[in-house]
Amino acid sequence: MSSIITLTLPGEIMFVRFASQTAASLARLLTDENPPASDGAQFVHDFELAVSEAFTNSVKYTGEHDALQMLTLTFEFQPRQLTVSVRDANPPFSIDRPAPDIEKGQIGGWGLMLISKVMDSVTYRRDGGSNILSMSKAI
Amino acid sequence: MSSIITLTLPGEIMFVRFASQTAASLARLLTDENPPASDGAQFVHDFELAVSEAFTNSVKYTGEHDALQMLTLTFEFQPRQLTVSVRDANPPFSIDRPAPDIEKGQIGGWGLMLISKVMDSVTYRRDGGSNILSMSKAI
Amino acid sequence: MNITETSNGGVAVVALEGRLDMLSAPEFRNNRSIIDPEKTVVLDLEKLDFLDTSGLGAIVGASRQKQNLACGIVLSCMNDKVRRVFEITKVQTLFHIFDDTAAAIDFATNRQSAST
Amino acid sequence: MNITETSNGGVAVVALEGRLDMLSAPEFRNNRSIIDPEKTVVLDLEKLDFLDTSGLGAIVGASRQKQNLACGIVLSCMNDKVRRVFEITKVQTLFHIFDDTAAAIDFATNRQSAST
Ligand SMILES: Nc1ncnc2c1ncn2[C@@H]1O[C@H](COP(=O)(O)OP(=O)(O)O)[C@@H](O)[C@H]1O
Ligand SMILES: Nc1ncnc2c1ncn2[C@@H]1O[C@H](COP(=O)(O)OP(=O)(O)O)[C@@H](O)[C@H]1O
Numbered sequence: 001m002s003s004i005i006t007l008t009l010p011g012e013i014m015f016v017r018f019a020s021q022t023a024a025s026l027a028r029l030l031t032d033e034n035p036p037a038s039d040g041a042q043f044v045h046d047f048e049l050a051v052s053e054a055f056t057n058s059v060k061y062t063g064e065h066d067a068l069q070m071l072t073l074t075f076e077f078q079p080r081q082l083t084v085s086v087r088d089a090n091p092p093f094s095i096d097r098p099a100p101d102i103e104k105g106q107i108g109g110w111g112l113m114l115i116s117k118v119m120d121s122v123t124y125r126r127d128g129g130s131n132i133l134s135m136s137k138a139i
Numbered sequence: 140m141s142s143i144i145t146l147t148l149p150g151e152i153m154f155v156r157f158a159s160q161t162a163a164s165l166a167r168l169l170t171d172e173n174p175p176a177s178d179g180a181q182f183v184h185d186f187e188l189a190v191s192e193a194f195t196n197s198v199k200y201t202g203e204h205d206a207l208q209m210l211t212l213t214f215e216f217q218p219r220q221l222t223v224s225v226r227d228a229n230p231p232f233s234i235d236r237p238a239p240d241i242e243k244g245q246i247g248g249w250g251l252m253l254i255s256k257v258m259d260s261v262t263y264r265r266d267g268g269s270n271i272l273s274m275s276k277a278i
Numbered sequence: 279m280n281i282t283e284t285s286n287g288g289v290a291v292v293a294l295e296g297r298l299d300m301l302s303a304p305e306f307r308n309n310r311s312i313i314d315p316e317k318t319v320v321l322d323l324e325k326l327d328f329l330d331t332s333g334l335g336a337i338v339g340a341s342r343q344k345q346n347l348a349c350g351i352v353l354s355c356m357n358d359k360v361r362r363v364f365e366i367t368k369v370q371t372l373f374h375i376f377d378d379t380a381a382a383i384d385f386a387t388n389r390q391s392a393s394t
Numbered sequence: 395m396n397i398t399e400t401s402n403g404g405v406a407v408v409a410l411e412g413r414l415d416m417l418s419a420p421e422f423r424n425n426r427s428i429i430d431p432e433k434t435v436v437l438d439l440e441k442l443d444f445l446d447t448s449g450l451g452a453i454v455g456a457s458r459q460k461q462n463l464a465c466g467i468v469l470s471c472m473n474d475k476v477r478r479v480f481e482i483t484k485v486q487t488l489f490h491i492f493d494d495t496a497a498a499i500d501f502a503t504n505r506q507s508a509s510t
Contacts, residue, residue, distance in 0.1 A: 005154075006147040012170070015144075015442055018164050018465045025160050033153070045475050052446040087497050094400040102484045110483045117482045153302050184359050191330045195300045241368045247339055249331040249367045256366045 005075040010068060011059050011088065016052060019073060023051035023084060026075055030082050036139035043139050046118035050135050051084055053111040058088035058131075082138040090131055095124045144214040149207060150198050155191060158212060162190035164225060167212055169221050175278035182278050185257035189274050190199065190223055192250040197227040197270075222275040229270055232262045281309055286320075289386045291379060293322035298333030306336050315345045318380040318390045322354035329363050335373055338369060349389045354382035396400035397425055402436075405502045407495060409438035414449030422452050431461045434506045436498045440471035445479050454485060465490055465505045 009023060026045040026114075031040040051073070058071050069089050074084040095135050099113045100106040116122050119135040146161060148154050166186040170179035190212070197210050208228050215222040238252045239245040255261050258274040265271075279302035280295040290311035298306060320339070323329075339392065344350020346359045354376045356364065364370040376382035395418035396411040406427035414422060427433045437453070439445075453467065460466020470492045472480065480486040492498035 003149045003154075004147075004152070004159075005149075008143075008145040009248055010142045010144075012142070014168070015142075016149075016415060016417055017413060018144075019166055021164050022161055025157050025164075029153070042474075042478075045478075048444070049446055049479070052415055052444075056446065056448055059416070102487060107458075108451055110450065110485075114447055114479065114482055118478075155299060155301055156297060179357075181362075184362075188326070188330055188363070191299055191328075195330065195332055198300070241371060246342075247332065247335055249369075253331055253363065253366055257362075 001079070003077040005077060007073040007075070009073075011022055011062065011071045013056070013059050013069065016055050016059070019055045019071075020048045020052035021077070022045060023073070024048035026077060027082055030077065031139060034079055034139060038110040038139075040139070043137065047084070047137055050115045050119050050137075051086070053115050054084075054133055054135065057111055058086055058090060061090050061093070062088075063091045081136055081138045083134060085132050085134040087127075087130050087132050089129050092126050092131060093124075095122060095133070140218070142216040144159075146212040146214070146218060147209055148212075150201065150210045151207065152195070152198050155194050155198070158210075159187045159191035160192045162212070162214070163187035163217060166221055169216065170278060173218055173278060177278075179278070182276065186221060186223070186276055189276075190225070190252045190256050192254050193272055193274065195223040196250055197225055197229060200229050200232070201227075202230045205263050214260075220275055220277045222273060224271050224273040225265075225271050226271050231265050231270060234261060234272070279303060281305065283309070283311055286383050287387055288390055289318050289320055289383055291322055291383065293321045293325065294328045295325040295327075296329040298326055298336065299328065299330045300332035303332055303336040306333070307340060312340045312351075313343070315343055315350075318344075318346060318349065318386045319351045320379060320386055321351055321353050322355050322379050322382075323353060323360050324357060326357070326360050326381075329360045331363070331367065333365055334367060334369055338372065341372070346389070349386060352376065352382045352386045395421060397421065399425070399427055401454075402496070402499050403503055403508060404506055405434050405436055405499055407436045407438055407499065409441065411441040411443075413421045413444040414442055414452065415444065416448035416451045417450055419452040423456060424447070428456045428467075429459070431459055431466075432440045434460075434465065434502045436468050436470055436495060436502055438465055438495050438498075439476050440473060442476050447479070447483065450479055450483060450485055453487065457488070462505070465502060468492065468498045468502045470495045 024044050027044040031043055036043055072087040074085045095112055100109040115135060119137050121132045121136045163183050166183040170182055176180055211226040213224045225229045234251055239248040253272060258276045260275045279297055282293040284291045292311055306312060311319050341351040352374045395413055398409040400407045408427055420427060427435050457467040468490045
């Protein structure tokens with residue numbers, strides 16, 4: 001059985017912590033209900049981190065023409081997995097990009113890379129005029 | 140300027156803390172942005188308490204025929220005031236009920252009374268098949 | 279919620295930690311010393327971070343199951359959050375309330391021996 | 395985020411507490427010692443509860459403004475959460491990192507006097 005929780009909020013950076021802490025609350029609830037075999041605190045932190053990165057990107061890359069938009073975070077709460085999808089109306093982008101190579105002096109571009117490393121699966125799709133970035137992690 | 144934040148979640152008691160802690164997060168964000176003249180911690184606690192009471196009631200009083208329903212919490216985030224509205228599809232009810240008199244041995248029925256005491260204003264309306272309980276508190 | 283129980287002569291000290299709400303109320307109600315009508319309990323509320331009226335109802339309900347209605351459950355160490363809920367609802371008038379657990383234990387022990 | 399600054403000889407110890415993300419990055423960047431290209435800084439990360447790549451970018455950006463690129467900013471006392479972000483991104487390779495602040499101060503002081 002899975003539960004769907006939806007959070008709609010303004011794409012303003014002032015809400016980045018609220019968004020990621022809301023994600024952390026749900027992750028904590030999941031680990032309380034189903035104590036993980038491995039490190040529960042890291043599960044919660046990784047989930048919080050991924051949402052902070054995704055929310056920040058949605059705020060940063062609105063494109064020049066866009067006024068303030070509402071963002072939608074959808075959480076799918078399952079007994080042993082939590083999925084979050086972040087929907088924005090930004091220009092399309094790709095998640096298949098080479099990781100920045102710090103030895104070649106490439107600085108930045110770490111957000112999507114970090115998300116892919118701390119989550120178990122990340123998918124991107126374009127739906128109408130929206131980007132939907134979905135990120136799952138199992139406990 | 141005000142921001143609207145909407146949270147939709149299953150009317151299951153397992154989410155009561157998530158709902159009230161989400162409310163507390165927003166209340167804390169408001170007090171961080173606009174330090175209150177009086178006690179910020181009490182503002183946050185009162186807000187959390189009111190949402191815990193309202194969410195619990197929405198779960199408890201679904202009426203016999205109702206299967207699991209989704210509840211909607213809408214937060215209106217203003218510079219010096221936070222409002223939360225809880226929408227459910229339960230049978231209608233009234234918030235104008237006498238406070239239980241403990242000296243007469245009346246026990247229980249404290250939820251709406253507590254909400255009205257810790258919040259600045261409480262309104263109820265019936266909208267289509269839904270109850271909407273709105274609760275505001277200024278800092 | 280965490281429930282820690284220690285025995286002090288004939289009196290059980292039950293310390294609550296965390297949140298007492300509709301979610302944790304059943305666990306509280308089913309606690310061995312809470313449920314036992316003959317057991318006098320000192321309820322230590324110092325580390326109770328959050329209490330709403332569902333939790334309050336569980337405390338009142340439990341005290342009504344006690345043989346000794348007036349002091350089957352004695353309260354100690356309320357913090358400000360918890361006190362606020364007891365005060366607004368006037369439920370404080372139903373209980374004997376102490377600032378420290380030692381005083382609550384003394385009181386409960388005396389009352390218990392007086393009634394036997 | 396709280397920023398506490400103490401001076402230790404010519405080295406500034408800047409301790410971060412709370413969250414360093416896109417919201418608090420400007421405050422970090424504009425800190426007096428961080429912004430001063432001639433100032434060597436030991437950044438104490440012990441009480442930094444949360445760091446994401448916006449915060450990381452602010453730290454890297456600040457170190458690139460320093461006259462002494464290699465050790466204008468020296469890091470100390472990373473907790474597990476912060477370390478995870480530095481490791482995954484490999485940004486750890488750009489910094490001198492110490493487990494305790496005293497060692498970081500010693501190192502920074504030596505490097506500073508060597509370069510003058
Ligand atoms: N939500 C988004 N909307 C539009 N573009 C995005 C979004 N997220 C990421 N991108 C694009 O992907 C690129 C890589 O993002 P990221 O890995 O987070 O690194 P950075 O933000 O440092 O560039 C961004 O520069 C941007 O062009
Ligand atoms: N969300 C709701 N949906 C339907 N009925 C409600 C709702 N909230 C409150 N009520 C009604 O109002 C009454 C008073 O609620 P409350 O003051 O919280 O006390 P209690 O829940 O202890 O009865 C309830 O018994 C119920 O009949």
